[in-house]
Amino acid sequence: MNSSTIRKKVERKCKIRGYTLKVEALDEILSFVNRFQGAQDDALDLLLDQLEHESLKSSIIDKDPVHRVVSLLLEAEAAAEDGPDIDGVTGGSSASSIRVIDAFLVPKFRYDPIKKTFYEHTGGLPIHGEASAKAALYKDRFLLLFQRIARDQHFSKPAFDTEMSHFGSCEISPIQSLVGQTGRRWVMGVISQLEDGHFYLEDLTASITTGFFLENTIVVAEGEMVLEGVFQVITCGFPPLEDRDKSSKLLAGHDFFGGGILTKEETLRLAELEKRAINDMFVILSDIWLDNEEVMGKLEIVLDGFESVEVVPSLFVFMGNFCSHPCNLSFHSFSSLRSQFAKLGQLIGAHPRLKEHSRFLFIPGPDDAGPSTVLPRCALPKYLTEELQKHIPNAIFSSNPCRIKFYTQEIVFFRQDLLYRMRRSCLMAPSTEETTDPFQHLVATITHQSHLCPLPLTVQPILWNYDHCLYLYPTPHAIILGDRSEQKAFKYTGITCFNPGSFSNDYTFVAYRPSTQEVELSAL
Amino acid sequence: MTEYLREQISSYFTDKLLGTLRDTILHMKGVSNAENDLHTSSGLQQFTDKTHKGDAGLEFIKHVCAVLALDENVQHDVLVMRKNLLKYIHVREFAPEAEFHDPCPSFILPNVICSYCNDCRDLDLCRDSVLVDQEWRCAVPQCGQPYDREVMENALLQIVRQRERIYHLQDLVCLRCQQVKAAHLAEQCACAGSFRCKEDLNDFRSKMQIFLNIAIHQKFQLLQECTSWILELR
Numbered sequence: 024m025n026s027s028t029i030r031k032k033v034e035r036k037c038k039i040r041g042y043t044l045k046v047e048a049l050d051e052i053l054s055f056v057n058r059f060q061g062a063q064d065d066a067l068d069l070l071l072d073q074l075e076h077e078s079l080k081s082s083i084i085d086k087d088p089v090h091r092v093v094s095l096l097l098e099a100e101a102a103a104e105d106g107p108d109i110d111g112v113t114g115g116s117s118a119s120s121i122r123v124i125d126a127f128l129v130p131k132f133r134y135d136p137i138k139k140t141f142y143e144h145t146g147g148l149p150i151h152g153e154a155s156a157k158a159a160l161y162k163d164r165f166l167l168l169f170q171r172i173a174r175d176q177h178f179s180k181p182a183f184d185t186e187m188s189h190f191g192s193c194e195i196s197p198i199q200s201l202v203g204q205t206g207r208r209w210v211m212g213v214i215s216q217l218e219d220g221h222f223y224l225e226d227l228t229a230s231i232t233t234g235f236f237l238e239n240t241i242v243v244a245e246g247e248m249v250l251e252g253v254f255q256v257i258t259c260g261f262p263p264l265e266d267r268d269k270s271s272k273l274l275a276g277h278d279f280f281g282g283g284i285l286t287k288e289e290t291l292r293l294a295e296l297e298k299r300a301i302n303d304m305f306v307i308l309s310d311i312w313l314d315n316e317e318v319m320g321k322l323e324i325v326l327d328g329f330e331s332v333e334v335v336p337s338l339f340v341f342m343g344n345f346c347s348h349p350c351n352l353s354f355h356s357f358s359s360l361r362s363q364f365a366k367l368g369q370l371i372g373a374h375p376r377l378k379e380h381s382r383f384l385f386i387p388g389p390d391d392a393g394p395s396t397v398l399p400r401c402a403l404p405k406y407l408t409e410e411l412q413k414h415i416p417n418a419i420f421s422s423n424p425c426r427i428k429f430y431t432q433e434i435v436f437f438r439q440d441l442l443y444r445m446r447r448s449c450l451m452a453p454s455t456e457e458t459t460d461p462f463q464h465l466v467a468t469i470t471h472q473s474h475l476c477p478l479p480l481t482v483q484p485i486l487w488n489y490d491h492c493l494y495l496y497p498t499p500h501a502i503i504l505g506d507r508s509e510q511k512a513f514k515y516t517g518i519t520c521f522n523p524g525s526f527s528n529d530y531t532f533v534a535y536r537p538s539t540q541e542v543e544l545s546a547l
Numbered sequence: 548m549t550e551y552l553r554e555q556i557s558s559y560f561t562d563k564l565l566g567t568l569r570d571t572i573l574h575m576k577g578v579s580n581a582e583n584d585l586h587t588s589s590g591l592q593q594f595t596d597k598t599h600k601g602d603a604g605l606e607f608i609k610h611v612c613a614v615l616a617l618d619e620n621v622q623h624d625v626l627v628m629r630k631n632l633l634k635y636i637h638v639r640e641f642a643p644e645a646e647f648h649d650p651c652p653s654f655i656l657p658n659v660i661c662s663y664c665n666d667c668r669d670l671d672l673c674r675d676s677v678l679v680d681q682e683w684r685c686a687v688p689q690c691g692q693p694y695d696r697e698v699m700e701n702a703l704l705q706i707v708r709q710r711e712r713i714y715h716l717q718d719l720v721c722l723r724c725q726q727v728k729a730a731h732l733a734e735q736c737a738c739a740g741s742f743r744c745k746e747d748l749n750d751f752r753s754k755m756q757i758f759l760n761i762a763i764h765q766k767f768q769l770l771q772e773c774t775s776w777i778l779e780l781r
Contacts, residue, residue: 150779151751154719154742161731215731225732350708355701357769392704394773395711401776406769484715 029056029063037084040071047086055093065288070096120300121338121429123384124280126399126422126492132279133159134166152487160490165213165226167473167496168241169195172211172262174269195243198226211243211262214450216479240468240477261471264516270497279497280426280433290431297430300538302334308532309342309438309505310388310525313363318527321547323370325532330374335381336534342438342505343388343423345403347527350392357392361407368414383418386425388438388505397484398439398476399424399492424475424493429537435495437475438505439483441465448482462511466520470498501540503533512542549620556615556624564611564632568604572636575603605644608632613647654757656702661685663692672761683765700767707758707770710751711777717745752778 033052037044044052055070056063073092074084131144172195195211212224224244243262306329312318329336345364348354372378387393387403394401402420412418424437442465469475475493476483485493495502501519510524510531519540524531530547612629616622630640638645656670666687672678683694719728723740735741755778762771 150777151714151748153748154744155734157719158732158734158742162734165732213731225730350704352701352705355695355697357697357700392769394776395708397712397715404769404772406772481716484712486715 026053026057029053032064033067036067036071040075041082042074043083045083045085048084048089051086051089051093055096065291069288120296120303121382121427123419123421124426124428125402126424126426127401127489129426129492130279131488131491133163134170136166136169139170148488150486150488156487160485160487161213163490164474165241167494168262169211171265171270171473171496172243174265175263198224209243211241213241240472261468264471264498267498267500267517279494280428280499293430297432297538300430301536303429303537304334304336305338305340305535305537306336306532307340307342307436307503307505307523307535308526309523310344310507310527311341312347312527313345313367314360315347315527319366319370321530322526324547326371326374326377330376335376337380338382338384338427339377340384340386340436340503342386342436342523343391345388345391349390357407360392361410364407365410365414368411368418372414378415383415384425384427385418385420386423386436386438386505388423389440397486399486399489422492426499432501432537432540433499434501434503434537435475435499436503436505439476440507441469441476441478441504442506442508444478444482448478460511460513462508462522463513463515465504466502466513466515466518469502470495470515470518470520473498475502501535501537503535510544510546512544552618552621553624556621556628560615561628561631564608564628565635568607568632568635571604571607604636605633605638608636609645609647652753652757654754654761656699656706659694659699659702661687661690661692662695664690666690673757696765696767700770703758703761703767704770704773707755707774707777710754714746714751719743720745 030049030053033049033056034044052067052070056066070089070092073096074088131148132141133144134141195209198210198212210224210226212226215223215225224242241262306325308322308325311322346354346360371383385403385408387400389396389400391400391403392407393404400423402422408418408420423439424435427434427436442461445465445468446461468477473494473496475495476485498518500517504520504522506522507525507528508522509529510522510533512519512521512533514520519542521533521535521542521544523533526532532545534543534545535541536543608629612625612632616625616629618625633640633645651673653674654672656672658667659670660667664685664687666685668686670678670683683696683699685692685694719742720726721728721736721738721740722743724736724738726736726738727745728736728742755774759771759774759778761767762774
């Protein structure tokens with residue numbers, strides 16, 4: 024937009040609101056609006072809204088009120104830019120840049136197939152669910168993917184019978200309808216082991232036998248009904264991915280991520296801030312054994328390195344396990360573990376710049392001390408972290424998995440040895456047609472399933488009422504999987520996904536720049 | 548011998564207990580009368596009378612009969628006596644309030660090993676009076692070595708973790724046909740009945756409460772934190 028059009032626009036908008044602008048005022052407004060290239064309309068609207076709050080003596084606007092409003096808005100912006108607030112609740116114009124969302128605080132949405140819309144589950148969610156919660160867990164997962172596939176162009180119902188799409192009609196049929204019908208059909212269902220050794224495809228109506236992929240994953244299969252209850256599969260695959268923007272359009276107004284709903288102006292403003300925050304860096308380490316001298320030494324080297332950098336990283340993420348001994352019957356020295364956490368606090372405290380300007384996030388690992396091994400895992404117990412909190416007051420202890428919202432970017436952290444467990448539970452080896460890298464297969468699986476941990480519930484139990492914390496819907500911008508396998512990074516359909524590797528075994532970690540989604544794999 | 552006991556129960560014990568019961572009721576009535584002198588509503592007085600009567604007398608009958616009924620030889624006669632006593636205070640024999648519930652739940656920690664004398668035994672952490680009052684020590688008279696607190700806390704913590712995990716792995720059972728649920732997505736059984744958890748939530752919580760009480764009593768901070776999270780106490 025060139026300057027004359029902007030000028031005309033400003034004049035027109037002010038006229039609509041009944042203001043008469045003086046020349047200096049107009050210039051002031053123009054200089055403010057031109058700061059936000061590409062978002063000028065919204066900036067103008069914002070300014071005019073603020074101007075209404077100002078007490079004006081007459082409808083002739085001078086330079087002064089405009090100047091006041093402009094400085095107010097710029098101040099608010101500068102305050103948000105200056106430094107991330109601690110656990111900020113979005114209060115008007117000063118939103119914090121990094122928001123940590125604990126898994127237990129993520130809102131729960133369920134899909135109603137009759138109304139064809141998501142509705143929020145208000146009311147309490149007990150940690151120990153009732154029997155109905157377990158069935159609802161599977162049903163919600165299925166419906167989440169079902170509604171997504173219904174919008175996909177290949178699988179949607181044709182609106183007019185006369186128009187035939189190029190791909191033929193690949194409408195998903197309920198399994199119950201296959202009884203007594205011949206011909207090739209598409210089905211979608213959950214792979215369940217209803218009888219020992221025999222796998223069935225189950226959907227909301229019935230179940231039929233099939234035989235591969237991971238138990239409990241939801242697959243789409245094309246085939247023909249052969250004998251009683253046996254469905255001969257011709258092709259089989261995961262439900263297609265939905266673009267993030269498409270999901271967001273549909274779900275506008277629903278806070279799936281947990282970071283709070285933002286108005287359009289705020290989203291634009293935050294997007295702008297995000298683009299400018301090129302110096303923000305997250306350093307992610309996984310598997311930090313505090314009881315191992317060598318590991319602590321290497322950790323000190325890393326911290327020393329980042330202490331002397333020009334701009335210190337804004338966030339350090341320390342993922343478990345924090346002890347070389349898993350929490351089981353043979354390991355009982357919790358008091359020494361507590362003092363090791365205190366030592367870590369002192370170590371961090373010995374780096375004044377990091378203590379001042381960076382924040383520290385601690386995510387527990389699967390073998391760390393805590394109430395249970397069921398996902399989502401709550402934060403580390405206060406008994407272990409009290410001392411550390413004293414040294415580092417702005418340390419955050421969050422759940423596993425954990426979500427972070429950086430301005431408008433959605434990042435999910437998850438610490439679990441997924442690769443190993445998936446490969447063990449796999450019913451059939453993944454095809455090596457597209458790639459031989461198992462990490463890429465893992466990323467494809469979790470993104471297509473829209474779930475961080477699609478393992479069978481007997482292998483990895485999940486709290487029945489909190490399965491929604493593990494959803495990846497709408498697909499986040501970045502997924503960080505802490506795994507004990509080697510360090511890897513992979514960009515899949517716009518999602519940045521990486522594994523920092525085990526720090527205690529390989530001394531590898533990752534530095535991530537959120538504004539450019541750049542991943543720096545590092546090692547000592 | 549058995550004959551003598553049975554005869555004793557139906558005659559001596561029944562009379563003695565009836566007498567004690569009468570005294571108890573009169574006493575409670577006296578107490579409640581003193582309280583209710585201030586109250587004006589007579590309906591309320593009658594109501595509180597009955598509950599007072601019910602509480603003390605009923606509990607007395609329940610406890611004594613439960614103890615006496617432990618001997619299998621005289622069980623039948625004890626039950627007859629119980630029926631008569633309950634009739635006296637106008638409580639139906641099989642009413643839910645007449646059922647005896649163990650007021651002190653028990654928890655046995657298996658295979659506790661003393662570090663000094665290698666003595667291995669099971670400890671009842673709730674009922675054993677020695678353990679409840681003092682610091683946990685080896686029961687062998689010559690030893691008396693206090694047990695390692697961290698080892699004990701860890702043993703209890705692992706049991707808690709295991710039980711929590713098992714709750715979430717449990718089967719669902721149909722309310723009508725008692726069959727275990729096989730399918731994942733179905734909300735109803737094939738017989739159109741709904742499902743319930745095999746391990747009831749309230750039982751689970753009451754068992755966890757025992758651990759919480761032990762943790763608070765023995766000042767096991769980590770165990771206390773973990774169990775209060777499981778019980779969702781803020």
